[in-house]
Amino acid sequence: MESLFEGSMSIPLYQIITLLIIMTVALLFGFLKMGLFLSYIFVFYWGNILNIRSIFGSTDPNDTTLSFAFVGFGFIIILLAMLGFILNKE
Numbered sequence: 001m002e003s004l005f006e007g008s009m010s011i012p013l014y015q016i017i018t019l020l021i022i023m024t025v026a027l028l029f030g031f032l033k034m035g036l037f038l039s040y041i042f043v044f045y046w047g048n049i050l051n052i053r054s055i056f057g058s059t060d061p062n063d064t065t066l067s068f069a070f071v072g073f074g075f076i077i078i079l080l081a082m083l084g085f086i087l088n089k090e
Helices: 001-005 013-026 030-050 052-057 062-086
Strands: none
Touching: 013 062, 030 062
């Protein structure tokens, strides 16, 4: 648990700028759901995919299993959100 508080992660500036531009355009044109979905994708990427080396570098099998479970649930949420956006006729 202590390793969670000691770790550091750097996010490239171009990715933050890309997210801000996409979110600004989505909100200006009224695509609220798309903006929310894209922000979730970016946060999910920054939290897990960008940090994939720490998942494979861990020697504790419990940490690796939990990390893969979290990534799996994240992908399931992405798929369910896409399905909900497609089926919602609002």
